[in-house]
Amino acid sequence: MKIKRKGILFVVSAPSGAGKTTLCRRALERLQGIEFSVSYTTRPPRPEEREGVDYRFVKEETFLNMVERGEMAEWARVYDHLYGTPIFSLDKAIEEGRDLLLDIDTQGASQIKAKFPNDTVAIYVFPPSLRALKERLTLRDTDTPSEIKKRWERAEEEVAMYPFFHYFIVNDVLEDAVKELVCIVEAERHRVSRIQELKW
Ligand code: 5GP
Numbered sequence: 001m002k003i004k005r006k007g008i009l010f011v012v013s014a015p016s017g018a019g020k021t022t023l024c025r026r027a028l029e030r031l032q033g034i035e036f037s038v039s040y041t042t043r044p045p046r047p048e049e050r051e052g053v054d055y056r057f058v059k060e061e062t063f064l065n066m067v068e069r070g071e072m073a074e075w076a077r078v079y080d081h082l083y084g085t086p087i088f089s090l091d092k093a094i095e096e097g098r099d100l101l102l103d104i105d106t107q108g109a110s111q112i113k114a115k116f117p118n119d120t121v122a123i124y125v126f127p128p129s130l131r132a133l134k135e136r137l138t139l140r141d142t143d144t145p146s147e148i149k150k151r152w153e154r155a156e157e158e159v160a161m162y163p164f165f166h167y168f169i170v171n172d173v174l175e176d177a178v179k180e181l182v183c184i185v186e187a188e189r190h191r192v193s194r195i196q197e198l199k200w
Contacts, residue, residue, distance in 0.1 A: 004197035007093040009116055010034070010185055011102045013109045014125035015155035017137040019171045023125060024103050026174070027181040034099040034185065037089065040066065043081035074104070074111035079150050083108065094119050099189070106161035113164065121188045123181065124165035128172035130155075 014020040028036055040056045042063050051057055063082050066072055075084030085102060093100045094116065102112065113120045127133040133155055137148050162168060167184050171177040188194075 002199040003195055004199070005097055005189075005194040006119055006196065007096060007098045007100065008188055008194070009037075009090060009094070009100050009102060009112060009120045010188075011104060011109045011112050011120055011122045012125060012181070013104060013106045013122070013158075013161070013165070014171070015127065015133060015158040016151040017133045017155065018125050018127040019136065019174065019177075020103060020125045022174065023169070023171055023177050023181060024101055026178040027185070028101060030178065030182050031185055034101055035093070037085055037093075037100045037102040039083050039085055039102075039104065040072075041081055041083045043083075073115060074108040076105055076107040076111075078105050078107075079147065079154070085112070090116070099185070106158050106164070110161070110164055121167070121184070122165040123167045123169060123184060124162045125177070126159070126162070126168060126170045128170060 012020060012024055024036070028034060038052065038054070038056060040058055040063055042058060042060045043055070045051065045055070045057050049055065060082060063075075063084065066086070067075055067084070071086055071088065072084040073087035073090050075082060083104065085104065085108065090100065102108075104112070109122050113122050127136065134152060137151050137155070143151070169177050169180045169184075
């Protein structure tokens with residue numbers, strides 16, 4: 001039999017340093033039929049990042065033109081840079097029944113949830129403790145000390161946003177957290193309410 005359903009937007013947010021990027025990457029390796037939603041950003045690429053794979057790296061002017069033309073489903077200023085998700089790729093994925101994983105901040109997550117209430121599953125990733133978060137922020141050698149300080153100041157504000165999400169994961173043991181994310185994705189795919197059509 002074949003089941004037709006719309007694509008689901010799995011939105012994953014966390015305070016910076018909670019290990020969300022690694023968690024998302026590992027879960028994507030395990031899951032079938034889900035793609036990473038590539039965001040636009042005005043931030044310069046980090047050494048290991050690839051254009052079109054991790055982000056679309058654009059100038060602020062290009063980004064703001066897209067916002068003006070209504071091409072962003074959501075966007076936010078995170079620290080000193082702009083980040084956004086193009087609406088076209090979301091509409092297309094939902095329509096075609098393809099699932100997407102969005103690694104975005106809490107401001108973006110609440111915009112996506114408001115715009116696509118029936119097609120969004122919002123997942124919040126907690127660090128095991130605030131101390132662990134601080135350690136992870138300090139250990140990340142890609143950021144300057146002033147960036148680390150800003151991320152730390154914002155982390156507590158970000159944690160306060162968790163009640164707006166559907167699910168939570170505590171990223172203590174990475175392997176367990178990956179399993180939990182995979183389980184959430186699989187369970188949400190099997191909601192009867194998502195069935196649009198059955199073909200025998
Ligand atoms: P980073 O610069 O470390 O890659 O990302 C900084 C923050 O921006 C992270 O919390 C990340 O999830 C978030 N982010 C990445 N892409 C988007 C996006 O398209 N929209 C929003 N709102 N946040 C994003």
